[in-house]
Amino acid sequence: MAHAVTLEALRVLEAIEQFGSFAAAADALYKVPSALTYTMKKLEEDLGVSLFDRSRQRAVLTPAGRLVLDKGRTILDAAARLEDSVKQLESGWEPKLRIARDTALPELPLLTVVGAFLAQNRPVQISLSEEAIAGAWDALQDDRVDLVVGASGDLPKGRFHTRPIGELEFVFTVAPTHPLALTEGPITAAQLREHPSIVVADSTKILPQRDSGLFESRQVLRVDNMMSKVQALCLGLGVGYLPRHFVDHEVMSGRLVIRECELPRQNHMSYIAWRKDDPGRGLSWFIEALAAQDWQLLKAE
Amino acid sequence: MAHAVTLEALRVLEAIEQFGSFAAAADALYKVPSALTYTMKKLEEDLGVSLFDRSRQRAVLTPAGRLVLDKGRTILDAAARLEDSVKQLESGWEPKLRIARDTALPELPLLTVVGAFLAQNRPVQISLSEEAIAGAWDALQDDRVDLVVGASGDLPKGRFHTRPIGELEFVFTVAPTHPLALTEGPITAAQLREHPSIVVADSTKILPQRDSGLFESRQVLRVDNMMSKVQALCLGLGVGYLPRHFVDHEVMSGRLVIRECELPRQNHMSYIAWRKDDPGRGLSWFIEALAAQDWQLLKAE
DNA sequence: GGTAGTATTTCAAAAATATTGAAGGCCAAT
């Protein structure tokens, strides 16, 4: 057979893995188990590999099966997106719009904009997700999202369009109960090393951990989003820089104090970014709306 | 119908576009034209769009058809690679290995290594291509190649493994007949502006042109590889920096002269780079062989 | 350790889908 794999076979494979058995998958697909057996047998035969270990009752994926499943998923994804693109071509509205927010940005402004969009009752499904550090770029890169809010850092421009939305300002904070809350003068690098620091880890799965807090601390606690970092700081588990807009409220309520630190953290420009495909009407609307939104950052330009 | 597209339909679509007509595609696919009509009709029906404009004798793609074709191609590609990965899983040898060389690197060392590989008679098809500037990274990114030799510049590390192979040294050259060949002292920025410069353009399709020669010249001639640049320089069409190893031979034969220039061009480190998938035995072999090869660069480290 | 229950496969029959070839229409070039 010239070409082994079919989307149908990949779908069946995915369902089997997802539902845990041929029988369950057959139910979900409104088919009969033997139909799945047939499809999988054929795929195995055509690929010349066995995809399942059938030595026991419950069929379990072989490494080859896992490989085909993993790569197959991205193919199925791409196929689904193809269908979406076609729909977009008709109305101009994309059926789905996936938006990621960098964890350093406040959630409220985004939700406000999303609310305004939903009120228009467009045929566009919105998905929101949160990314940290380079994760936002990666998500865009890998076509896991269509629009990123708050991406920053060394931007892999070129394949993306970007638009600055403001500058993130970081302040060094500790809990009022923390030893470093009471010391005199700016906190030194030496003092820092004496205390754990809280760091938001890169949400990228692929990257070797690259951290946002850069100082070398005796111990580092990694969390995967900014709210966790705020919590950890408030509890006095460690010290670290926070975006200013996160801090104000906590300082007011006495849960955190701002200190000066010898190792300053650069401000960085925050962007919205999207892929250089032709944007649907939904994406275009969001770009404008998000750019006009107040993100509680230092003014852009 | 739940899911419209099938790989088979995409293949047919691609063949029709490639061979220019239903009839020719049918021939190529060893089918009869009406079979293709049937497949395409079904795809159109399922997608709810017409893919061909049939108002005239020869069916021609509609914009929707073009869209499906373009996106479909990458899906077909991915499917083909899936099958290759499965084969790789058995023997360890990947069926195909696509290697890109940055145009700033000499071709000979690569060909030497490739020769040594071919002599081993492995079941691996090698494809070579040439990229300029960021094109190499993009090719890797987009999965158009598996291994890049000579990538440099701000490297989007993280999702790639890299290994330095040496430092590229650039020297400013002009033809002996060129007016700037005879001036006194280092060439100034002002003098530069008086003459066209030859620039290797980014081979990336997506990026807005980003050039490797950075000075502002009155006029810029863009070429897409280093050999063209050498030719253009030898002909005295303009001036520009060249990697040293390209220059030696031309200087010996009197076709170029080296001048000093006020706007120096930084050396940059050259890398081999590959994706962080599990490498096949072919890729592993090449990584070692290429790293051990003498690239006529300044020594790495 | 037997047994009921569940999971998968096998197989032949039935259903659905794809392919074929002949016929027809239409365009374009001679």
Add this chain to the structure above:
DNA sequence: ATTGGCCTTCAATATTTTTGAAATACTACC
């Protein structure tokens, strides 16, 4: 106008997929 090439339609045919019943094998539970 005529001819030849290109695409579609349609009914017949071939192929592929689905089904359900029976067979086999494993698990877990008494």
